[in-house]
Structures are given as C-alpha cells and as structure tokens.
Amino acid sequence: MQQMIRLRCSFRISCIAFVVLIASPVAADVMTFGAAKDATLYESLTGSLSGGGEDGIFVGRTDTTPGANADQRRGLIKFDVGSIPNGATINSVSLRLSVTRAPSGVPPTTMTLHRLLGDWGEGTVNPAGQGGGGAPAANGDATWLHQFRPGDLWNSPGGDFVSQASASASVGSSGFATWSSSSQLVADVQSWLANPAENFGWLIHGNEAVVRTARKFGSREFAAPNSRPLLTVDFTLPPARTPGDVNDDSVVDAADVALLAASFGTTTTANNFDVGEFSGDGLVGLADLAIVQRNFSAIGLAPSPAAVPEPSALFLCIAALAVIGGGKARSLAAAKCCTR
Ligand SMILES: [Ca+2]
Ligand SMILES: [Ca+2]
Ligand SMILES: [Ca+2]
Incomplete structure (x- = not known):
C-alpha cells in the first residue's frame, strides 16, 4: 500500500509538475x-x-x-x-x-x-x-x-x-x-x-x-x-489541437488527465477530443491515456521510460485527480473497468 501511495504521489507530482505547452506550428x-x-x-x-x-x-x-x-x-x-x-x-x-x-x-x-x-x-x-x-x-x-x-x-x-x-x-x-x-x-x-x-x-x-x-x-x-x-x-x-489536450487550452497537463478520468470507460464518437477520445476507437480508455502520456514525454520532460508508471498506476493518478475535480462516481466506475 505504501508503495502504491508513493507511486500515486510520484505520478501525481509529475502530472502537476510537467505542465507542458504544446506549441503547434501556425500554418499559413x-x-x-x-x-x-x-x-x-x-x-x-x-x-x-x-x-x-x-x-x-x-x-x-x-x-x-x-x-x-x-x-x-x-x-x-x-x-x-x-x-x-x-x-x-x-x-x-x-x-x-x-x-x-x-x-x-x-x-x-x-x-x-x-x-x-x-x-x-x-x-x-x-x-x-x-x-x-x-x-x-x-x-x-x-x-x-x-x-x-x-x-x-x-x-x-x-x-x-x-x-x-x-x-x-x-x-x-x-x-x-x-x-x-x-x-x-x-x-x-x-x-x-x-x-x-x-x-x-x-x-x-x-x-x-x-x-x-x-x-x-x-x-x-x-x-x-x-x-x-x-x-x-x-x-x-489556428494551431492544430494536440491529442491529449482535452480542454483545448494548448496545454497537456493534469487538468486534461482529470477530464479524461471523468469520462473514462464511456463511449463517444471517434476522436471526440472534448471528452478525451484520441485513439479513434470511440472509447475513452487506456489507449487515450497512453496518448496523453506520450505527449508529456514527446517534448522530453517526462520521466525516463523505465520510470513511466504502468497503466494501473496511471489510473490511480487520474482517479485521484478526478476525485479532486468532482468526478468521483465516474472514476470509481472507471476503476472497476481498469482493474478487471
Ligand atoms: Ca457571368
Ligand atoms: Ca489542456
Ligand atoms: Ca479511445
């Protein structure tokens, strides 16, 4: 349990610390x-x-x-x-x-x-x-x-x-x-x-x-x-919307993880970025979380691959953030989905 908490805290800090501006090139x-x-x-x-x-x-x-x-x-x-x-x-x-x-x-x-x-x-x-x-x-x-x-x-x-x-x-x-x-x-x-x-x-x-x-x-x-x-x-x-940027503020950060958590496990239209569907399969799930994670690492600020948490630990992180954001019920549902 202690290890889990440490892992959760570690990634949670990562979520908050690695606030990343994704500077998409402006196309003329x-x-x-x-x-x-x-x-x-x-x-x-x-x-x-x-x-x-x-x-x-x-x-x-x-x-x-x-x-x-x-x-x-x-x-x-x-x-x-x-x-x-x-x-x-x-x-x-x-x-x-x-x-x-x-x-x-x-x-x-x-x-x-x-x-x-x-x-x-x-x-x-x-x-x-x-x-x-x-x-x-x-x-x-x-x-x-x-x-x-x-x-x-x-x-x-x-x-x-x-x-x-x-x-x-x-x-x-x-x-x-x-x-x-x-x-x-x-x-x-x-x-x-x-x-x-x-x-x-x-x-x-x-x-x-x-x-x-x-x-x-x-x-x-x-x-x-x-x-x-x-x-x-x-x-x-306008700058292209970055996969992983749920709230479309040109930043992939903890806020996006929390929003994704709030709709985790739900189905939607393919590539509905507004709820965290980035993988094109119409489901808000681990594949989308991985895309968020990849965009953290894409600019070299994320932990080394060895330190990247497993999906279950990632989910603990987003679940915690979702609770903070008021998405407790949805997060619990997602937790079941995640740990199956
Ligand atoms: Ca004419
Ligand atoms: Ca964002
Ligand atoms: Ca998906």
Whole structure:
C-alpha cells in the first residue's frame, strides 16, 4: 500500500509538475478562387437589360451622351470562400481582373470595390457581338433596377452596396487590374466566413463623372482561363489541437488527465477530443491515456521510460485527480473497468 501511495504521489507530482505547452506550428496558407457568379448592371430606367452570361463585366461610363440614362455600367462579382477552413484568420485579400477592352487613347481610371448588401441573379443572357450594351433581361436576372427580375427591386437603382469602398485600383486600357489587399477587403472576407449567407460579393464601381471611363473585364465565362476573375486569399489556420489536450487550452497537463478520468470507460464518437477520445476507437480508455502520456514525454520532460508508471498506476493518478475535480462516481466506475 505504501508503495502504491508513493507511486500515486510520484505520478501525481509529475502530472502537476510537467505542465507542458504544446506549441503547434501556425500554418499559413493561400487559396485562389474563380468567380462563383458575375454580371453587369446596365443603366436602364426600365430595368430591361442584363448580360450575366457574356464573357465580360462592364464597369464605368461609356461615351454615350451624359444624361441619356443609359451610359453607366457597374460590375457584380461574388466568390464562394466557404472552402477556407473554419477558424482561419484572413491575412490578405486581392482581386485580379483582366482588361479585355477599353476606349482608345484614354488615361487610367480609378475603380472601387464595394460590399454588396443584397443578393442578385447572374442569369445567362449573352448579348451578341462584343457586348457593352446588354440584351433583353430574363426573369431572375439582376438589372439596374432589380436584384432578381421582375419582382425583387434594389432599394436604390444601380444596386445596394456599402458606400465606403473596400479597395481601389487604377485600371489601364489592357493587362491586369489588381485591387490590392486592404483592411476592409480582409474584413469583408472574414465576415463572409462567419456569415456565408451574407456573402453577396462586391459591386465594381467606376468613375461615372467622366465619359469613356468604361472597361470590359474578362468574366468567368471568358474563354481563356487566365483572363477570368481571380481572388487570392492568404490566411492563417489556428494551431492544430494536440491529442491529449482535452480542454483545448494548448496545454497537456493534469487538468486534461482529470477530464479524461471523468469520462473514462464511456463511449463517444471517434476522436471526440472534448471528452478525451484520441485513439479513434470511440472509447475513452487506456489507449487515450497512453496518448496523453506520450505527449508529456514527446517534448522530453517526462520521466525516463523505465520510470513511466504502468497503466494501473496511471489510473490511480487520474482517479485521484478526478476525485479532486468532482468526478468521483465516474472514476470509481472507471476503476472497476481498469482493474478487471
Ligand atoms: Ca457571368
Ligand atoms: Ca489542456
Ligand atoms: Ca479511445
């Protein structure tokens, strides 16, 4: 008995003394996304034009007479970012579009991204020729007046969006236009991860005060993949949860042993770390305790292998700790299981 008590005390001291911080490496990653949908809002007082199925997104002001109420173009674009792992912290976001057509001899123009406040229909309308004027809209399409024609109207003609720009880019007459990362672009994507139902994408807004600022960008329907929209997201994953860390505080210590003891002998779903199931067999048992023990030793702070207690002694330790933690009944049940 004396020996048992000594052993129990010895390992209990170990449990308390070897409070170990498991410093999992932080993983950074980059993912790229093609557009999930994109379209153009063609200015039209009757909301009769669309072009979501064409190979371009038109943004800016054309060279028609200002005031004709037909010369403004705004782009709509959305990316599904739901494949970014849960819990990721977004570090940077950038959008690249390819300029596939521009008025000749015009200077670069500034275009801005604005987070959209309502959903919209892309549709499949594909105007003939090079586009730029839209074509008769079909039901379900977004238009200058509609989120989804014919019933769903924007609150404001030309789309509902956050007035403050999330990002800004100088757009030339050819090549790529890049909206570099900004704190607001990052915030937009981070918010979409948390609330996917509120991801309506961005509205691309040009300089509508000046004629001939319009550009045509390659849409997701563009033939050459390299000229389609591309969103690049850099993010950091949370540290991987260490097997043995029942309470998910990045420390494998006596608290985890006590929690494991509290559910010792119970069945649960495989790899339910929250109750101490690490071995994947759906049972909280000695295999899991061994994993806890291994993580103590993994960083070289545990006793030498010869001094590692046998499972029965280990259990005495966790049972004692569980009693301290209030898990007496469960621990007694586990004791039976353990000593069978
Ligand atoms: Ca499209
Ligand atoms: Ca822990
Ligand atoms: Ca197990």
